[in-house]
Amino acid sequence: MDLESHKFMSFFAPEQAAELCKIAIIEKYHSQKVIFEEGEISDFLYLLLAGQVEFRKYKGSNQYQTLTKALPNSFFGELGILDGQPRSAQAIACEDAILAKIPGDKLMEILDRTKGTKVINLFSYMIQRLRESTDDYVKQVVHKEKMVLVGEMLNTIIHDFKSPLSGINLSSGMIKELHPDEETAEWCDLIKAQTHRMTAMAEEFLEFVRGNAVLNKQPFNLGQALQRFEKLNRVYFQEAQVEFVINIGDIVLNADENKLLRVVQNLVGNAVEAFKERGGRVELTAWVSEEGVQIKIKDNGPGIPEVIKNRLFEAFVTHGKHSGTGLGTAIAKSIIEVHGGEIWFQSRCHEGTTFYISLPL
Ligand SMILES: Nc1ncnc2c1ncn2[C@@H]1O[C@H](COP(=O)(O)OP(=O)(O)OP(=O)(O)O)[C@@H](O)[C@H]1O
Ligand SMILES: [Mg+2]
Structure with missing residues (x-):
């Protein structure tokens, strides 16, 4: 984006916005380049024009805790300019970024000449952002x-x-x-x-x-492993009146068998729990494609509740269960991801849910 259309400029009258654009220094930062360190003097306000910037605090022994991220059209570093305090966190480009730097003393001069209502608008925007980042941090x-x-x-x-x-x-x-x-x-x-x-x-x-999953990868026959899985769960399926069908050819996979079976257990278990004693059908299909091994787990249950659909894979997201911890799908996702694979789903109310897993061969 260009500097003139950056959100920060909308808080100023046209002539002051033009002045800000004139004094701004455009700088490129390569990915992983530090923009400022925690504790440094706050001398610039930064307008992000492209790329992403991460803010993090040093935890000791070469480790950092990420606080938040900034996206294009946002600005940062204004608090230090206003209260004269040093930087409270490190800012680092987490991908190639373009920034416009506005010197703090010049900004204060311009703010001095800006109309009260404009300044109030800018301040309420900053307060709202502070609230949001505090909320995010508390959630973390x-x-x-x-x-x-x-x-x-x-x-x-x-x-x-x-x-x-x-x-x-x-x-x-x-x-x-x-x-x-x-x-x-x-x-x-x-x-x-x-x-x-x-x-x-x-x-x-x-x-x-x-967060320290150790993979015990070994080649194994997926079809045979799933037959064993079916056998271990046969009584469970019968009691829940669930028809469990496996469609799979001869596939040998180099992966952590126990962990993959945990994924299947979590997803199939969720489908069975969603049937709520009415029974239903779960179909597991696996095949090999150009991208790798594809696994599909399809049920004809009630579908994933709309309120949790876009947060399903987050830990502790659960809905409509007395004893759900909300970890099943989060664990499934983490296991698939350490294998270098992907997991996603499609779900429709009253029609059912299908989970898709893609694993590299
Ligand atoms: N196949 C499915 N059909 C309908 N709803 C589902 C299905 N799979 C998951 N859900 C919904 O998603 C929620 C989250 O599932 P997840 O497995 O992450 O946690 P949980 O089952 O609630 O708890 P846990 O697995 O830790 O015992 C479930 O509570 C349920 O409401
Ligand atoms: Mg579950």
């Missing part, structure tokens, strides 16, 4: 606190569940030994597989909350 902090809390809870749960789970495992092993017929052996193996799944699930939850 609350989100982080929640994550820490969930992590601590999970740690305790995993710890406390260890001994009852190993008790169940041992007992099923004993039953298998006492009744060495094929059917009992099969059910006992199922018990073992399910307890193993419970610990794996809790540990993956923990990895997600801590």
Whole structure:
């Protein structure tokens, strides 16, 4: 965009806007170039004409916490000019950016000659922006606190569940030994597989909350893995009157099998929960395309509630469930993304929902 049509200019009369344009210094910043450091003297106001700028605070040991981002047509650095205080955060170009720099002393002179109503308009705009960024920051902090809390809870749960789970495992092993017929052996193996799944699930939850997912990638046959998944869930599907159909050819995928099955479990589980005892149909289709492996999970349920549609993949977004934590789809997205893949969905009220997953081969 050009400087004359920047939002900041609309707060001034034409002759003052022209004066501002004249004194502005246009500068290009390459991606990752620092515009100003935290603690530096505030000497310029910056109008962003192109690119993006990030504001971050130093946390120590070479780490930064991002506070917010600025987009073209916004301005920043005005508070330091007004109160004479040093910069409260670092500003860095997070992609190639073009900025117009207005010297602080000249800006103060122009403001001095500007009509009161114009100045009030500019100030109310700045206050509104400050409110928005404070709100964003508070949301971020609350989100982080929640994550820490969930992590601590999970740690305790995993710890406390260890001994009852190993008790169940041992007992099923004993039953298998006492009744060495094929059917009992099969059910006992199922018990073992399910307890193993419970610990794996809790540990993956923990990895997600801590943000340190470790991938254990190995080639595996997707069709066979999904057959096992169906078997583990057969009773669950029967009880919920859900018809689960798998359409899949011979696909070998190099990925973390357990984690991918967690994704399928979360998405299929959501569909089953959405049927609310009325039953329904879930169809899982997988095929190989030029881009990689494509997976489609389609249900004929009520559709994703309109109010959460555009925030679905955010953590703690849940709707219409007593015990939903709102982490299922957030975890699914994080697992697909660490695999270098993508996940998205289409959903229509009363018709159903389809999740699409694309994974590189
Ligand atoms: N297939 C679906 N059909 C209808 N609604 C869905 C479907 N999948 C997700 N939703 C809606 O999206 C919300 C968020 O799903 P998500 O899996 O992220 O969290 P959750 O299921 O509420 O909790 P959690 O998975 O942590 O137990 C659900 O509460 C539900 O309202
Ligand atoms: Mg869920």
